[in-house]
Amino acid sequence: xxxxxxxxxxxxxxxxxxxxxxxxxxxxxxxxxxxxxxxxxxxxxxxxxxxxxxxxxxxxxxxxxxxxxxxxxxxxxxxxxxxxxxxxxxxxxxxxxxxxxxxxxxxxxxxxxxxxxxxxxxxxxxxxxxxxxxxxxxxxxxxxxxxxxxxxxxxxxxxxxxxxxxxxxxxxxxxxxxxxxxxxxxxxxxxxxxxxxxxxxxxxxxxxxxxxxxxxxxxxxxxxxxxxxxxxxxxxxxxxxxxxxxxxxxxxxxxxxxxxxxxxxxxxxxxxxxxxxxxxxxxxxxxxxxxxxxxxxxxxxxxxxxxxxxxxxxxxxxxxxxxxxxxxxxxxxxxxxxx
Ligand SMILES: *Cc1c(COP(=O)(O)O)cnc(C)c1O
Numbered sequence: 292x293x294x295x296x297x298x299x300x301x302x303x304x305x306x307x308x309x310x311x312x313x314x315x316x317x318x319x320x321x322x323x324x325x326x327x328x329x330x331x332x333x334x335x336x337x338x339x340x341x342x343x344x345x346x347x348x349x350x351x352x353x354x355x356x357x358x359x360x361x362x363x364x365x366x367x368x369x370x371x372x373x374x375x376x377x378x379x380x381x382x383x384x385x386x387x388x389x390x391x392x393x394x395x396x397x398x399x400x401x402x403x404x405x406x407x408x409x410x411x412x413x414x415x416x417x418x419x420x421x422x423x424x425x426x427x428x429x430x431x432x433x434x435x436x437x438x439x440x441x442x443x444x445x446x447x448x449x450x451x452x453x454x455x456x457x458x459x460x461x462x463x464x465x466x467x468x469x470x471x472x473x474x475x476x477x478x479x480x481x482x483x484x485x486x487x488x489x490x491x492x493x494x495x496x497x498x499x500x501x502x503x504x505x506x507x508x509x510x511x512x513x514x515x516x517x518x519x520x521x522x523x524x525x526x527x528x529x530x531x532x533x534x535x536x537x538x539x540x541x542x543x544x545x546x547x548x549x550x551x552x553x554x555x556x557x558x559x560x561x562x563x564x565x566x567x568x569x570x571x572x573x574x575x576x577x578x579x580x581x582x583x584x585x586x587x588x589x590x591x592x593x594x595x596x597x598x599x600x601x602x603x604x605x606x607x608x609x610x611x612x613x614x615x616x617x618x619x620x621x622x623x624x625x626x627x628x629x630x
Pocket of ligand 1 (some may be wrong): 351354357378431500
């Protein structure tokens with residue numbers, strides 16, 4: 292199936308491939324609330340094994356997966372340390388606080404997406420009734436497309452263990468980090484107690500995330516998932532898409548990274564335009580505010596969908612090929628040649 296629009300807003304806009312739809316249609320299913328869906332069970336088993344964790348749980352969305360994880364790690368009145376720009380803090384409606392009664396302690400991220408260790412250390416509250424109980428560090432990898440250095444994660448993990456804190460990874464795009472770093476998923480996940488992985492981003496499925504952790508942690512998360520309304524029935528149709536993606540859509544993330552690099556290279560050097568990246572499958576471009584409306588119109592006319600603003604994020608994915616990247620570059624260069 293070809294799609295004429297070139298949609299660079301996010302890697303969530305992909306359509307399931309014909310082969311993925313075939314796998315979904317053929318899925319063996321059961322009622323997953325009873326634990327009866329063999330395809331869901333297979334996906335959970337497989338991702339837990341790949342992540343080097345004991346158990347896993349299929350979740351309807353990354354947001355619900357992170358929330359269930361935070362609620363499993365933290366009780367009412369507990370606190371988690373999180374980056375100011377982290378998805379769980381900034382882009383999930385404040386769910387940890389609103390639904391989990393968990394206090395977020397946001398900390399300014401460094402340019403590279405890490406949270407400086409000294410700031411994490413300083414944010415841990417003393418054991419005193421005045422304070423929320425600090426329980427957890429939540430990191431994100433990739434964050435803004437950037438791969439978090441594994442040596443840094445090891446340092447945070449050492450600190451967290453010593454301070455008695457758990458470690459959660461929002462790994463919505465962890466497979467991008469895996470492919471970019473050359474590490475295995477188990478290696479990337481080793482310093483964490485839990486990891487949430489999106490199937491519906493770069494992996495290209497229509498729906499789904501998977502939460503991995505210890506058996507006890509997954510049992511607790513299972514209870515929260517039910518309460519949050521995430522208990523699904525014949526979810527094997529969705530899990531089959533995930534299994535298909537693990538077989539066919541992981542290694543190809545390298546193509547998305549190459550396309551992002553090509554896009555960044557093609558846009559570099561335009562007067563007044565600043566290009567940051569490529570960071571895995573993302574490129575950030577600052578256009579002069581005066582150009583934004585004109586450029587947005589020009590892209591739209593060319594069938595290119597992007598959230599054009601002074602700070603524009605372009606995301607490459609399964610439904611963007613190299614020729615389409617070249618069309619995007621040519622369209623933007625032409626705009627700047629004939630304003
Ligand atoms: C997309 C995303 C999520 C949430 O996933 P949804 O399935 O959209 O709820 C969480 N964290 C990060 C880093 C994401 O990019």
